[in-house]
Amino acid sequence: MTFDPEALGHSRSDLAAALKEQRRRAGWTQVRLAKRCNMSQTKVSNIESGKLTPALVDVELILEALGAEGPLAAEIRLLTRSANTEWQDHGASRRRGLDKKQDELARLEAATREFRFFLLSMVTGLLATPEYIRASIADVSGDQSKIIVRKLERQRVLLEARKSFTFILTEQAVRWPILPPPAMAMQVDRLASVSRLPNVRLGVLPLAGHVPERPLNTFTVYDRRLATVETGTGALMLRDRRDVNAYRDDFERYEGYAVWGEDCRRLLSEWSMIFTRQCE
Template identity: 80%
Template sequence: MTFEPERLGQSRSDLAEALRSARKRAGKTQTWLARRCNMSQTKVSNIESGKLTPAMVDIELILEALEATGPEAEKLLSLARTANTEWQDHWSSRRKGLDKKQNELARLEAVSTEFRFFLLSMITGLLATPEYVRASIADVPGDQSKTIARKLERQQVLYDSTKSFTFVLTEQAARWPLLPPIAMAMQMDRLISVSRLPNVRLGVIPLDGHVPERPLNTFTVYDRRLATVETGTGALILRDHRDVTAYRDDFSRYEEYALFGDDCRALLAEWSASFTRPRQ
């Protein structure tokens, strides 16, 4: 299926109408459908009114209950997949204010307990020093002091023992010289410090090994509910369980090539020293 960015996250009403029509063609009531799918009638009503985006498993249950097959089922599954995918472009985020985006992330972090971060080219804000955070949004015009403060506030979630975090960074992500050498050395030290938290696993994939994989994007997986995939101009928000599972599987493969624990810290310390070592 081809995704059209302008349609992503906007097809809930189309899906709601199609589901409502399918149920009526089958001659069934919302109460009957709710009972067959082990849902509340309120949930079925909210799905058919477009107030609630159903998960793919909800759609599969509804299709089975209505005995919908062939082109009709394919259309409903396609609409559901699109409704469960959202596109957030950088320009819209900047117009709304990047501090608003930080609030959205904080809310997502509050309701999630298991986090997986695959960092391909840069260090994420949860792991960044204030200098790195500032440099990462230096190209955004205007006063970004609120955004910087909010990014740093969000780092407190790392100290919540009810949550677990796994970060996998490529060597490029860790060593990309976004800051002057001394500041980059401090950023390496920050990674070492965070790696010692009991609920954090931080690993790096060095470039001197053999990695028969070809990662294309930075991505984050929140529990089993959602995956975000970053591109050069925005981010895809994926809620389809197949997409989320696929990214969890990708993460597991990359994790196998990463160094963790003391091996990771030794490598980060070596990189930290390289930033301050006099050039020959």
């Protein structure tokens, strides 16, 4: 599928129109289609009006019920993939205000029970010290204090016992010197501290050893319903089940190469001491 960020916003309405037209061509009512697909008539109505983005499994049920096949059915499947993909431009987020972005993330975190973070090059805000957060948004114009406060407030989610968090950080993410050595030592110590929370698993991928994988992006998986993939200019929000499962599978492979528990904390202690010695 060709990726066109500007087209993603139109795919939901296009999909809704295509499914509605397919039903009408078959001469079916929404009630009949809903009964055949074991859905409510309200759900079918919301899909056809564009109020609800259907998952691929819903679309497959509809296409099968209507006997749709060939190029048109293939096009509807592509529209479904696009409709379940959203592009969030970093520039647009900054113009709108990164404090508002923090509110969006807080709502997403409130609705999620199981988190998986793969951190390729930097520490995520949930694990960051105030100094690290300030350095990570140093290029953001205007008053940064509100953003820092909101990021720190979001860290309270780590204390919610009913939620589980798994973080995998590459050695590069842990040791990238975005701060002077004393502050970097404090940041590494913060990781070790968080790793002791009962609902948190934190592992690192050291450069020593053999990891026959090729990680390209930082990504986060929220339950089984959403994967976000970071790029240099924005983030992809993937809701298609195939995409989410693919990133869950990637995460599971990296888990097997990561170092956990006391072995992880020993590595973090070594890296913290390296920063400390640089201050002497």
